[in-house]
Amino acid sequence: MKVKKILAAWRGEPQCEKCQVRHLALFSDLAESDFMGLHLHIEDLEFPAGTIIYHSDEPGRALFTIRSGVVKLVQCLPNGTQRIVRLLRQGATLGLEAVLGEPYRHAAITMQDALICRIPATAIHQLNAQSPTLYTQLMRRWQQSVEQADEWLTFLSTGTARARVARLFLHLNGDSGDAICQLFGREDVAAILGITSETACRIVAEFSRDKVINALSSNRFECDLLRLEEISSN
Amino acid sequence: MKVKKILAAWRGEPQCEKCQVRHLALFSDLAESDFMGLHLHIEDLEFPAGTIIYHSDEPGRALFTIRSGVVKLVQCLPNGTQRIVRLLRQGATLGLEAVLGEPYRHAAITMQDALICRIPATAIHQLNAQSPTLYTQLMRRWQQSVEQADEWLTFLSTGTARARVARLFLHLNGDSGDAICQLFGREDVAAILGITSETACRIVAEFSRDKVINALSSNRFECDLLRLEEISSN
């Protein structure tokens, strides 16, 4: 088995002022002047799919903002299997624990190639002295985490396997105009929904047969959102 | 069906300086002087069991600290049933959304008679101006919420029903010296674990038969923690 290169490529000092996702990100409130003169050591990194950004229990020295790609937060269960407890996308923040000086609580792994900014906890502390609204921004991030965690429980981990898979499609579709979903490997689907990969597989196949979803290419589906809605509430 | 009196009794202005649970609570960091001269309108309230402290989607005007008793946070599911997403005990804070000006995200209901302090969001904003460490305290609360939410998913909502019930006993026992657990109604147990009340009932009965637990009085059990540990990891 060949060991994959799992290191991130360094893309240079980021230009936060010009960041495409700045309006989504932590620093949306900060004035240009807040950045000036500070040696923040923020890094702009490129991660291949499957890279471990950090491990569970590792001391948290930095938090991360996603510029592109999808990241999963994984926790190990008492019996050895693992469960995906959250998915993070463009504009989301991970590793907030670091700001409080705590170790990371999950493993964070990229599911696709991703562009991610690494912000040392010390930078947050410095910036906070300049900008009193940063803490409010951070609290909003925490709130979003709680909200997503609760949704994960009630929406994706409750009810029959059929309903869960249907809700996963709806969740992935989000509020995009089209009805296209990019699914992942069955193993990951299973770890998200708390079912086995075989069950996940069977249900996806069943949806395909019943034309609730329509495979466009590998793991890309066009979805009948109305019927998914209906299935999701059984 | 008779409508119960669900209003809280007002117990007067609280004396935060002398509060038994102050070391657990939000204001543990604040100096005596921070309280002086502020008209904070904090209320000390007494809630009977089963009182709704706030509803889901209600505008959040205050947060609450639990001095005694247990509170459940409940969310309604698409199909109409409801799920308990968290249990809060002495020293815990609920309704943090209020600090951010957001509506409450759950219904909060007392499971026992409870003493609870109501702290208006405005008071937090005032105090924050005095004490810059308060926001850190608030962030820690958010972090605890996320942590508990993740534990709820991986620990109490994963695996067989037997394992979940076992883990619930362990969770309720916490790190108390004794091996005594105070359980709740089967309906609530079911809403916590994502199973039916019949299944919950059967498993509790089975544990009793197998002497893994021993009923002391109504819903009070002495537990064989070692065997519960073992069952919990199947």
Place this chain on the structure above:
DNA sequence: CGTGTACTTGAATTACATCAAATGATGTGG
């Protein structure tokens, strides 16, 4: 003392996990 509510137990059914085997996709070395 009757009535409503929660709890308990049983039997039938359904949903899911498990085990096993076949197929498909991907990458490697000859």
Place this chain on the structure above:
DNA sequence: CCACATCATTTGATGTAATTCAAGTACACG
């Protein structure tokens, strides 16, 4: 470029666990 190894996906057969529906019991309360 092909043969082969490896890994993910798919499908089937079977057993088990949990839900559902139903009936009965215990208990609190007016």
